[in-house]
Amino acid sequence: MASKAKLRGGIDLGGTKIQAVVVDADSKVLGSARHPTPTTGGPAAVAAEMAGALNEALEDADADAAKLQGVGVGSPGDVDAKAGTVARAGNLPDWERPFELGKALSDALGTPIALGNDVGVATEAEFQLGSGDPYQSLIGVFWGTGVGGGIILDGKQWHGRGGAGEIGHVVVQEDGARCPCGRHGCMEAYAGRGAMEAKARKEHDDGRKTDLFKIMKKHDRVRLTSGIWQRALDADDKLAHELIDRAVDAIGTAVASVVNVLDVEAVIIGGGLGVRLGEPYAKKIEKRARKNLFNDSRPPDFRVASLGDFGGAIGAALLVDGARPS
Amino acid sequence: MASKAKLRGGIDLGGTKIQAVVVDADSKVLGSARHPTPTTGGPAAVAAEMAGALNEALEDADADAAKLQGVGVGSPGDVDAKAGTVARAGNLPDWERPFELGKALSDALGTPIALGNDVGVATEAEFQLGSGDPYQSLIGVFWGTGVGGGIILDGKQWHGRGGAGEIGHVVVQEDGARCPCGRHGCMEAYAGRGAMEAKARKEHDDGRKTDLFKIMKKHDRVRLTSGIWQRALDADDKLAHELIDRAVDAIGTAVASVVNVLDVEAVIIGGGLGVRLGEPYAKKIEKRARKNLFNDSRPPDFRVASLGDFGGAIGAALLVDGARPS
Numbered sequence: 149m150a151s152k153a154k155l156r157g158g159i160d161l162g163g164t165k166i167q168a169v170v171v172d173a174d175s176k177v178l179g180s181a182r183h184p185t186p187t188t189g190g191p192a193a194v195a196a197e198m199a200g201a202l203n204e205a206l207e208d209a210d211a212d213a214a215k216l217q218g219v220g221v222g223s224p225g226d227v228d229a230k231a232g233t234v235a236r237a238g239n240l241p242d243w244e245r246p247f248e249l250g251k252a253l254s255d256a257l258g259t260p261i262a263l264g265n266d267v268g269v270a271t272e273a274e275f276q277l278g279s280g281d282p283y284q285s286l287i288g289v290f291w292g293t294g295v296g297g298g299i300i301l302d303g304k305q306w307h308g309r310g311g312a313g314e315i316g317h318v319v320v321q322e323d324g325a326r327c328p329c330g331r332h333g334c335m336e337a338y339a340g341r342g343a344m345e346a347k348a349r350k351e352h353d354d355g356r357k358t359d360l361f362k363i364m365k366k367h368d369r370v371r372l373t374s375g376i377w378q379r380a381l382d383a384d385d386k387l388a389h390e391l392i393d394r395a396v397d398a399i400g401t402a403v404a405s406v407v408n409v410l411d412v413e414a415v416i417i418g419g420g421l422g423v424r425l426g427e428p429y430a431k432k433i434e435k436r437a438r439k440n441l442f443n444d445s446r447p448p449d450f451r452v453a454s455l456g457d458f459g460g461a462i463g464a465a466l467l468v469d470g471a472r473p474s
Numbered sequence: 475m476a477s478k479a480k481l482r483g484g485i486d487l488g489g490t491k492i493q494a495v496v497v498d499a500d501s502k503v504l505g506s507a508r509h510p511t512p513t514t515g516g517p518a519a520v521a522a523e524m525a526g527a528l529n530e531a532l533e534d535a536d537a538d539a540a541k542l543q544g545v546g547v548g549s550p551g552d553v554d555a556k557a558g559t560v561a562r563a564g565n566l567p568d569w570e571r572p573f574e575l576g577k578a579l580s581d582a583l584g585t586p587i588a589l590g591n592d593v594g595v596a597t598e599a600e601f602q603l604g605s606g607d608p609y610q611s612l613i614g615v616f617w618g619t620g621v622g623g624g625i626i627l628d629g630k631q632w633h634g635r636g637g638a639g640e641i642g643h644v645v646v647q648e649d650g651a652r653c654p655c656g657r658h659g660c661m662e663a664y665a666g667r668g669a670m671e672a673k674a675r676k677e678h679d680d681g682r683k684t685d686l687f688k689i690m691k692k693h694d695r696v697r698l699t700s701g702i703w704q705r706a707l708d709a710d711d712k713l714a715h716e717l718i719d720r721a722v723d724a725i726g727t728a729v730a731s732v733v734n735v736l737d738v739e740a741v742i743i744g745g746g747l748g749v750r751l752g753e754p755y756a757k758k759i760e761k762r763a764r765k766n767l768f769n770d771s772r773p774p775d776f777r778v779a780s781l782g783d784f785g786g787a788i789g790a791a792l793l794v795d796g797a798r799p800s
Contacts, residue, residue, distance in 0.1 A: 310737065312735060314735060319646060319728075319730060322646045332766075398648070405645050406735055408644060410638055412635075442637070442643040443637035
């Protein structure tokens with residue numbers, strides 16, 4: 149049941165899924181819905197699906213749009229919060245030029261829309277409401293299709309000139325493996341689920357034995373999702389273990405580099421794979437990072453993102469005016 | 475000639491040399507002196523030599539200690555500014571336990587002493603008075619025996635929990651070359667003058683032809699100083715070129731990683747080797763960094779530290795109360 153207090157909506161726009169939530173004044177999730185991200189129809193189709201997911205979350209919360217103070221959106225790509233546009237949304241179909249996502253959603257939902265960067269809002273959510281709550285400085289590492297990063301210094305997000313936080317493109321091997329970004333040796337080239345899947349396919353095509361793709365088909369998937377990787381690990385698939393261990397090494401190494409430069413209090417591991425693999429793998433990442441922590445007498449705390457799959461959407465809802473705790 | 479305005483002293487304590495300056499209210503250098511860092515006698519001998527160097531700088535400025543408002547010191551190791559102590563000063567002899575450097579110098583010079591971290595004060599000097607002046611965010615890369623780093627974000631130094639800025643220990647090769655710090659793959663393992671000298675000696679001992687050590691002896695040195703490297707490059711020594719290029723690649727790669735995370739406006743290249751090799755090598759570092767800059771449409775500016783060898787000492791003088799521009 150929705151309370152009489154004003155509600156906020158939050159939408160996390162991902163390459164695979166759209167997660168929508170409706171939260172109360174304390175950021176408690178009252179309703180939620182998850183839709184697959186449309187792969188055809190361009191930005192307009194994606195916006196329509198986002199509105200659909202939010203309406204379903206409202207139903208789930210037994211509330212109606214009139215009660216919404218506003219809806220926040222965490223989006224990939226180049227987000228211009230003021231203009232209400234999103235451009236170059238990496239994994240999304242036909243989404244190169246700026247699209248007026250704010251206007252499209254506000255027309256569909258009849259409520260103010262606030263746009264933010266997907267990783268930024270997820271970091272903010274963990275910092276304000278999740279595992280990052282005890283700290284004033286931290287990095288968020290969002291391990292999914294790519295590996296995104298968020299930075300909190302002195303209680304505030306650090307954006308640089310707008311492009312900070314690209315922890316997935318911290319180099320772990322000079323002139324190393326080719327990254328989906330086109331450069332070489334980036335952490336994401338070893339640890340991003342996209343790069344891992346490409347590597348697994350290649351090994352499989354080259355005759356390497358693995359059940360990864362069998363499990364994928366059995367579960368009616370076309371990609372190696374986090375759940376598929378988890379199942380392959382549980383089934384002790386050797387290639388899955390190898391590739392995940394390789395990813396853990398790359399993430400741990402990159403995290404150590406960043407901590408050596410920023411000396412933050414905590415490292416929060418989130419994202420689809422990070423949340424799915426959870427504590428045991430956060431421990432492995434910590435162990436690898438410690439090998440390269442310069443200030444090894446005072447390592448940061450390593451924590452799994454506690455808001456789980458909802459973190460991005462809850463963080464998006466924090467974008468709505470007046471949502472931030474005073 | 476010293477003006478009537480109050481003067482400040484600054485001392486940059488290095489592993490090889492002690493650089494002292496006397497500056498006026500505008501941080502203009504009125505006098506300077508450079509002494510070799512004592513290799514025996516422990517912290518007390520080092521402190522005595524520091525006082526000697528400052529007195530010589532006072533003579534050079536035609537001023538006396540009574541005119542000094544105070545003396546600032548940039549020191550390696552664990553600096554406790556409040557307690558006036560320095561511990562674990564890496565390259566310095568028998569300097570593990572905390573030594574009351576502030577008291578020793580204040581007794582010898584009869585003036586208040588302010589302690590700071592060597593790389594921190596050098597970064598501050600470049601930011602306030604040098605190449606960093608046009609920017610509000612930058613990283614300083616001090617390429618010398620080791621490779622130190624300083625970070626300015628939003629016009630202020632970022633120290634983290636006290637250990638930030640270790641850009642020399644950003645990893646460039648997972649499980650790569652052993653670093654003087656004992657870990658593997660750090661940038662400094664390829665780019666620090668200490669590591670480069672060890673590598674050159676090994677190659678030479680293994681029969682590799684090089685004039686590096688001939689030039690060193692000719693110039694009456696026992697180490698491969700920045701000047702020796704410069705001369706070997708000028709003489710087109712093949713090994714010298716190889717090792718410097720390898721260092722440039724490592725620095726460029728680490729800088730790219732840090733810029734991908736922080737998106738700062740500028741990268742300032744300083745330190746003994748950085749200043750000595752100057753613009754052409756800063757350009758090479760920039761070129762290498764660009765290969766891995768994620769936001770490649772808006773790279774940071776790359777600049778050589780403009781205060782040169784005096785930067786550390788001038789920055790140290792900024793530590794004296796009231797020296798910072800309001």
